[in-house]
Amino acid sequence: MTVVRDSARWLLLLLLSLLSGLLPAATPQLQSWTTSKGAKVIFVETDALPMLDVRVVFDAGSARDGELAGLAAFTNAMLTEGAGEWNADALASRLENRGIDMGSGSLRDMAWVSVRTLSEEPTREVAITTLAKVLAEPRFDADAIDRVREQMLVARRQLLQKPGGIASERFYRTLYGEHPYAHPPGGTEQSLQRVDKAQLRQFHRQYYVGANAVIAMVGAVDRATAEQIAERVTAGLPKGQHAPDLPEPKPVKGGELREVFPSSQTHILIGQLGIRRGDPDYFPLYVGNHVLGGSSLVSILGDEVRNKRGLSYSVYSYFSAMRAAGPFVMAAQTKNDKADEALEVMRQTLADFVQQGPAKEALDAAKKNLVGGFPLQIANNGKIAQYIAMIGFYDLPLDWLEQVPRRIAAVTLADVRDAFVRRIDPDRSITVVVGGKAE
Numbered sequence: 001m002t003v004v005r006d007s008a009r010w011l012l013l014l015l016l017s018l019l020s021g022l023l024p025a026a027t028p029q030l031q032s033w034t035t036s037k038g039a040k041v042i043f044v045e046t047d048a049l050p051m052l053d054v055r056v057v058f059d060a061g062s063a064r065d066g067e068l069a070g071l072a073a074f075t076n077a078m079l080t081e082g083a084g085e086w087n088a089d090a091l092a093s094r095l096e097n098r099g100i101d102m103g104s105g106s107l108r109d110m111a112w113v114s115v116r117t118l119s120e121e122p123t124r125e126v127a128i129t130t131l132a133k134v135l136a137e138p139r140f141d142a143d144a145i146d147r148v149r150e151q152m153l154v155a156r157r158q159l160l161q162k163p164g165g166i167a168s169e170r171f172y173r174t175l176y177g178e179h180p181y182a183h184p185p186g187g188t189e190q191s192l193q194r195v196d197k198a199q200l201r202q203f204h205r206q207y208y209v210g211a212n213a214v215i216a217m218v219g220a221v222d223r224a225t226a227e228q229i230a231e232r233v234t235a236g237l238p239k240g241q242h243a244p245d246l247p248e249p250k251p252v253k254g255g256e257l258r259e260v261f262p263s264s265q266t267h268i269l270i271g272q273l274g275i276r277r278g279d280p281d282y283f284p285l286y287v288g289n290h291v292l293g294g295s296s297l298v299s300i301l302g303d304e305v306r307n308k309r310g311l312s313y314s315v316y317s318y319f320s321a322m323r324a325a326g327p328f329v330m331a332a333q334t335k336n337d338k339a340d341e342a343l344e345v346m347r348q349t350l351a352d353f354v355q356q357g358p359a360k361e362a363l364d365a366a367k368k369n370l371v372g373g374f375p376l377q378i379a380n381n382g383k384i385a386q387y388i389a390m391i392g393f394y395d396l397p398l399d400w401l402e403q404v405p406r407r408i409a410a411v412t413l414a415d416v417r418d419a420f421v422r423r424i425d426p427d428r429s430i431t432v433v434v435g436g437k438a439e
Contacts (some may be wrong), residue, residue, distance in 0.1 A: 002197050028384055030391070030398045031223060035236040037210025038242075042388045043226045044218045046381065052119040052219030053385040054128070056135060056233060057393050059243040060111040060207035062185035063323070070187015074148060075203045076111040080104050081144035083387070084133040091130070100127045102134070108181050108322045110393055112206075116382065135208060136236025140197050159186065167267040169436040171259055174430050175271065175327055178361040179249040191274055209240025209373050214227050216389035218381045246324045249273055259345040265437025266339040267331070272428050274319045274328035277394035281419040283407045285319055285328075288416035290366040291358040292350070293317025293330060300362075304349045305332060311342040323394065328424060336436045337421055343433065351426045357417035371405045393409070 028044040035041060039056075059139070065071045080102060081088045084184035095102050100123065101116040113134060117127035169184050176182035187195075215230050251273055275282055286294075293301035293316045305315040312334040320326035330350060334342040378384050378401065391400050 003058055027401050029365045033400055035230050035234050037237055037239045039210045039213040039215050039234045040392050041151045041230045042090050042214045042385055042392045046222045050220050051222060053116050053199045055112055055114040055216040055385045055389045057110050057214045057389045058208055061107050061109045063108050063246055064207055069183040069191040071195060071203055072111055073106045073185055076104050076106040077148045079113055079134050079138045082139035082141050084137045093412055097125050098126055103369050117297035128232055132233050132236055140200050149192055156186055163261045163263045163267045163434040165271050166430050170227055171269045171432045174257055176249050195320040209239045210234045211240050211242050214389055216385045219422060222332035232274050248324055250353050254428045258433045259435050261434050263435050265333045266336050268331055268343055269330040269432045270429050271327050273325045277321045278326050279291050281423055284411050284415040284419035287315055287366055287408055287411040290370055290421055291362045292353050301349055305342055305345050311338050336435055354420045354424050357413055360413055363413055367408055374405050
């Protein structure tokens with residue numbers, strides 16, 4: 001009966017959480033401190049719902065793989081496959097029986113483990129105790145290693161069956177060369193077969209340490225309780241050291257790579273090195289890109305490629321700001337026999353935009369859209385936790401959430417034109433085209 005009651009209550013609270021995302025929200029007030037193990041904590045207290053979200057982020061993404069692509073993702077996936085006295089099944093039952101949601105994931109820069117729970121005892125106690133064990137005492141059982149390896153191998157094979165996945169991998173490899181961002185985060189068939197228990201444990205010992213962690217916490221607990229939770233979450237971790245700075249990627253010359261793939265659609269990626277988090281040009285480029293291709297169908301790219309010529313249903317552009325310079329990308333899917341035309345239109349559209357910048361009306365509309373849509377990015381506890389984890393991970397100022405709408409609104413035409421002229425050179429773009437029918 002207790003399990004049924006708790007599950008029903010969890011579903012009700014989840015519904016309320018989803019509904020709360022439809023309501024306008026004030027900018028959350030961030031509090032920050034450092035735990036005794038060196039972890040940075042960013043906390044938002046809110047009693048809108050009796051729930052707590054905790055997200056622990058480590059500088060342990062695929063950029064830390066070294067010579068073994070996929071090691072970071074493999075290690076991260078193993079954390080929720082058993083910890084302490086609980087094997088994978090026991091751990092899953094312990095969480096599910098109490099309506100506790102635990103997740104994990106990794107990208108090129110970061111890896112994380114998150115938990116969402118009722119903020120009331122005893123459920124919160126179980127959630128925090130379990131999270132601490134998962135972070136500090138992963139089991140790395142042989143059967144779990146085999147299971148995760150097979151899952152990653154299947155994902156790898158599926159990626160190589162899709163022209164979009166191949167294009168993305170080729171793009172990063174070409175753009176980043178010898179930089180850690182170049183290799184695939186999910187590993188390769190060869191590298192995944194080489195991962196063993198000792199390598200997983202070593203990666204965990206090196207990167208899952210207090211000084212390499214950021215804890216984002218949002219929910220119905222007070223500051224004193226939040227401090228206790230943060231200490232408990234990192235209690236079993238060594239203090240360690242923060243991961244070293246990543247090298248800056250070296251610019252590459254423009255060029256074009258084509259790969260034939262038996263598909264009805266051709267995937268096109270055009271891009272170059274963009275910006276890192278905290279870059280002074282972030283807001284002019286972000287707002288300008290919204291006009292260029294960030295707003296998809298109503299953008300300049302959408303109008304030129306799709307609306308006027310019907311060359312592609314999906315065309316867009318973005319800046320992916322990372323710890324080191326992330327990419328600027330334009331992407332499209334088109335019919336095989338329209339690939340060359342779509343490619344030429346995309347290139348010309350970018351060149352025209354860099355030279356001329358956006359029209360004032362388009363820029364004003366973009367700013368209005370971005371400022372008006374920003375509250376939806378922090379509309380519930382889970383979204384706030386993700387956002388403040390990003391703030392902590394990239395060492396952005398604590399008033400970043402307040403800065404975003406204001407700095408977007410302050411962007412001028414001159415700002416956008418100046419930033420794009422200085423930062424984007426169409427002649428240095430690399431192009432990756434994957435698709436067409438094999439002969």
